[in-house]
Amino acid sequence: xxxxxxxxxxxxREGDSSVINCTYTDSSSTYLYWYKQEPGAGLQLLTYIxxxxxxxxxxxxxxxxxxxxxxxxxxxxxxxxxDSAIYFCAGTLSGGSYIPTFGRGTxxxxxx
Amino acid sequence: DSGVTQTPKHLITATxxxxxxxxxxxxxxxxxxxxxxxLDQGLQFLIHYYNGEERAKGNILERFSAQQFPDLHSELxxxxxxxxxxxxxxxxxxxxxxxxxxxxxxxxxxxLTVL
Numbered sequence: 001x002x003x004x005x006x007x008x009x010x011x012x013r014e015g016d017s018s019v020i021n022c023t024y025t026d027s028s029s030t031y032l033y034w035y036k037q038e039p040g041a042g043l044q045l046l047t048y049i050x051x052x053x054x055x056x057x058x059x060x061x062x063x064x065x066x067x068x069x070x071x072x073x074x075x076x077x078x079x080x081x082x083d084s085a086i087y088f089c090a091g092t093l094s095g096g097s098y099i100p101t102f103g104r105g106t107x108x109x110x111x112x
Numbered sequence: 113d114s115g116v117t118q119t120p121k122h123l124i125t126a127t128x129x130x131x132x133x134x135x136x137x138x139x140x141x142x143x144x145x146x147x148x149x150x151l152d153q154g155l156q157f158l159i160h161y162y163n164g165e166e167r168a169k170g171n172i173l174e175r176f177s178a179q180q181f182p183d184l185h186s187e188l189x190x191x192x193x194x195x196x197x198x199x200x201x202x203x204x205x206x207x208x209x210x211x212x213x214x215x216x217x218x219x220x221x222x223x224l225t226v227l
Contacts, residue, residue: 031212035218040220041220042114042202043218045217048213050213099157099160099168100157100214103154104154105155
């Protein structure tokens with residue numbers, strides 16, 4: 001199975017909160033990342049969290065980490081149409097590897 | 113503009129052919145990573161170079177090879193192309209942040225179509 005799993009699609013109404021979920025298999029993960037990919041562009045780092053943290057907040061973004069359940073989530077408050085993109089969860093997995101392993105990405109669709 | 117430059121942006125070629133994708137990392141970054149993005153496989157790590165030396169290999173086929181030159185730009189060579197090689201190929205460079213996170217900066221990608 002995959003090391004990092006995400007649901008493929010999420011649709012929300014403008015102004016609502018979006019929550020994108022991710023699960024990972026490697027309990028020794030050190031860093032977990034969220035990247036955003038807009039159409040026709042490369043991936044852009046949104047935020048990352050160290051494995052000894054439970055939560056990180058950065059303006060409209062909140063990352064929650066549940067190490068026991070190996071679950072990571074990204075909450076976007078007051079979602080705007082400009083937030084429509086593919087969101088990738090990634091982690092440095094496999095016992096100390098520094099190479100980020102990416103999930104397949106979640107397509108966030110924001111409609112008026 | 114992320115600072116990572118990839119050329120060409122689009123490439124259409126035939127099965128059996130060979131292509132070269134080029135990447136210039138962000139100024140000051142010594143590491144270059146190559147990833148392949150396809151609909152069925154997602155984003156797959158191919159290979160990592162650091163300051164001219166190969167450091168890690170992922171799911172890279174034997175038909176594919178890469179190198180990093182003294183000026184730090186990198187090339188990914190894809191040969192004996194098959195239809196299944198059609199994908200977006202991303203290059204990324206990295207800097208390690210203070211706490212040790214390996215943050216990748218991605219280029220816009222090279223879209224390869226094999227007909």
